[in-house]
Amino acid sequence: MRGKEIVGNAAVWCLSGAVLLVTGCDGAPSKKSSDDLPIRIDDPSMSVQLNRQDDVDGLDKIAVTVELLRGSQPATGLENSLALTLPAGMTASDFAEIEDGIYQTLLTPSRTGEFEITVSENITFGLSETLHPVVLADVHEDWGQPMMVEGLVNTDGYEDGIAISPDGEYLFVQYSPAYFSGLILFNFSREDGGCGGDRLSPERCTHPWIDNTIGPVSAPERPDFYNARINSDGTWRHNSVSWGMGDDTLTLFSVSNVFYGFKRQFDGSYREPFIIAFDDEGDGISSPFGLSVLPDYGSSDNYLLALSFNAPDDTESVDFDDNGTADAESLLDIYTLQSALGDPINLGNFNYSDTPGTPPQRDSSFGLTKVGFSDVGIEGIAGTQGNPHLFRESSTVSSIWTDDEYDAKGPGSDHGELSVYVNLTDSYPSFSWQKVVLPAPVNLADPSQEIQPFFTGTELYFTRSNDTELPAVWMSKYSGAHTQTDFGNTALWATPVKVLAASSDQEIGNIIAIGEPTVGTIDGDEVMFFVYGVVRGFDETSGLADINMQAGYVRRND
Structure with missing residues (x-):
């Protein structure tokens, strides 16, 4: 199982399963660890990654890539059980399985701003992840998907x-x-x-x-x-x-x-x-x-x-x-x-x-x-x-x-x-x-x-x-x-x-x-x-x- 954040293009990787929670879906470290409980080889896990896609005619789109695993094995055929919760100002295509256990959808923003999106697989895994991409008017091709800093940094002040x-x-x-x-x-x-x-x-x-x-x-x-x-x-x-x-x-x-x-x-x-x-x-x-x-x-x-x-x-x-x-x-x-x-x-x-x-x-x-x-x-x-x-x-x-x-x-x-x-x-x-x-x-x-x-x-x-x-x-x-x-x-x-x-x-x-x-x-x-x-x-x-x-x-x- 993976237990780290990929900073930049990727957002927080949220790991969950029947007996182990390494990183909570709220982004806070859990008190449980592999020393506390045994890990079953069929534990489900979900990782979510965001990648910016250049669009010369408008705002850049965001590719959402989700990997679903049972233990170390890809979980296939679950594209219809994946769901997105999106704010106003953003639409998405249907999820498609692009490789075994790897699913992708494309987000299209209609304006700049900071957005909250939630990716869920509720039927089989019961997992979800909330992410905060930032859409800008222009991002140089050398750089990936902007994100909001997570934690206790951003406030209404x-x-x-x-x-x-x-x-x-x-x-x-x-x-x-x-x-x-x-x-x-x-x-x-x-x-x-x-x-x-x-x-x-x-x-x-x-x-x-x-x-x-x-x-x-x-x-x-x-x-x-x-x-x-x-x-x-x-x-x-x-x-x-x-x-x-x-x-x-x-x-x-x-x-x-x-x-x-x-x-x-x-x-x-x-x-x-x-x-x-x-x-x-x-x-x-x-x-x-x-x-x-x-x-x-x-x-x-x-x-x-x-x-x-x-x-x-x-x-x-x-x-x-x-x-x-x-x-x-x-x-x-x-x-x-x-x-x-x-x-x-x-x-x-x-x-x-x-x-x-x-x-x-x-x-x-x-x-x-x-x-x-x-x-x-x-x-x-x-x-x-x-x-x-x-x-x-x-x-x-x-x-x-x-x-x-x-x-x-x-x-x-x-x-x-x-x-x-x-x-x-x-x-x-x-x-x-x-x-x-x-x-x-x-x-x-x-x-x-x-x-x-x-x-x-x-x-x-x-x-x-x-x-x-x-x-x-x-x-x-x-x-x-x-x-x-x-x-x-x-x-x-x-x-x-x-x-x-x-x-x-x-x-x-x-x-x-x-x-x-x-x-x-x-x-x-x-x-x-x-x-x-x-x-x-x-x-x-x-x-x-x-x-x-x-x-x-x-x-x-x-």
């Missing part, structure tokens, strides 16, 4: 900033029990149904997306979440303990958000959540983003983490023109730490200063080290270094890949561009880095935005969008050495290809946003994880879509 450890053992998301679209609606003009960027002026702005939380804030999905800003009825207090601001005194729409890590389980799902956050008096607003994870070289227990953070008490500024005078604050910078994973990680405390409206102050528990980019000129800490990705060739982090903004002096500055900071030493975190803004065809001129880089050594994955196209995941092959000279050489970067794309049709259930590519190797397979946005509904006044941000993955084809 928003999951963003996804990151996978290289070995696939730990998955991370940034989480808030907030309406993601509330962040957009807040800046809409009041005439258009928004808050105009100010929640209190000229009068108090109220809206369900601004006033209410959505998603869990406790175990099992989100243990240890900070709730100092959430009322017992699930509404936001719009306060800040760490800044000394009382209820309904914040003009901004500031949501509590933290990182959660999840451990990969036997069945391929991700569970055992643990929080990674600063403790700012329980506010959850002094928050990093863009987590990157590597195993700590030479240590079997620790991992090396990097993240982007604008510390509220950080007074470091940038001297743009090297004249000895600071010109602007440094904004988001890259910080790093080493830590074991699995238990809650407190990145450090930010405490109330005792003066209302002034930044909270870090104490000695602050455990992060700022990466030593220069504070002179525009090639160091100037502007934002967002969504960092650590790349290591041997024992040392050799480069850090970021999306950079606002690193030019004066109004307008520059738009989102991908950069790589090359380590000129054999240590990390180093104090000698050379920044290279990636050339075309990776970075394109405004209005094109390139963000969220992930470098594998020979391929660069990133998110690209412009004023007419939705964000999509792209990839450019790289053929040069890992040096500042080669990284800046246009000839060494291939024209990017689109890997994953969302739909432009804003209908309920459709996926209209995608991004945050991150790649790991699981059981020898290359697997890309990503974030996608599903339309949950619409705001009547502004017309904005209520987008539920979710985590998905797709396996590279053999």
Whole structure:
């Protein structure tokens, strides 16, 4: 019998029989094992696999392949006893036995979205399996069937900033029990149904997306979440303990958000959540983003983490023109730490200063080290270094890949561009880095935005969008050495290809946003994880879509 998940094209393999249940059909490991009970050679089993089939004229179809066994022998002639439970927006052909004991049907989606399908054989075996394929507007031929991440990762709150450890053992998301679209609606003009960027002026702005939380804030999905800003009825207090601001005194729409890590389980799902956050008096607003994870070289227990953070008490500024005078604050910078994973990680405390409206102050528990980019000129800490990705060739982090903004002096500055900071030493975190803004065809001129880089050594994955196209995941092959000279050489970067794309049709259930590519190797397979946005509904006044941000993955084809 088989007892593992095939990540990517295939979904959970559910094993059952008269005396043995290795993996429950709900995806949770059973307490029973082969040591508990004898295995009969005629025990029935069912495995289900999903494979994407390219369709040049429309949305890709999904081949559902079911294998039925009695012990090790194919169970034949059961095509009429197989059944599918499908949601609206998807149809299926009849099952056909394509080999002895192997049956197949073809699913045809009528829209993008995340779907729940159940495959059942109820007459002879009494087995069923529930799967969650994700249908996108476009998937590159090198990649298989996208799937929703199973386990405790996805909720009604928003999951963003996804990151996978290289070995696939730990998955991370940034989480808030907030309406993601509330962040957009807040800046809409009041005439258009928004808050105009100010929640209190000229009068108090109220809206369900601004006033209410959505998603869990406790175990099992989100243990240890900070709730100092959430009322017992699930509404936001719009306060800040760490800044000394009382209820309904914040003009901004500031949501509590933290990182959660999840451990990969036997069945391929991700569970055992643990929080990674600063403790700012329980506010959850002094928050990093863009987590990157590597195993700590030479240590079997620790991992090396990097993240982007604008510390509220950080007074470091940038001297743009090297004249000895600071010109602007440094904004988001890259910080790093080493830590074991699995238990809650407190990145450090930010405490109330005792003066209302002034930044909270870090104490000695602050455990992060700022990466030593220069504070002179525009090639160091100037502007934002967002969504960092650590790349290591041997024992040392050799480069850090970021999306950079606002690193030019004066109004307008520059738009989102991908950069790589090359380590000129054999240590990390180093104090000698050379920044290279990636050339075309990776970075394109405004209005094109390139963000969220992930470098594998020979391929660069990133998110690209412009004023007419939705964000999509792209990839450019790289053929040069890992040096500042080669990284800046246009000839060494291939024209990017689109890997994953969302739909432009804003209908309920459709996926209209995608991004945050991150790649790991699981059981020898290359697997890309990503974030996608599903339309949950619409705001009547502004017309904005209520987008539920979710985590998905797709396996590279053999």
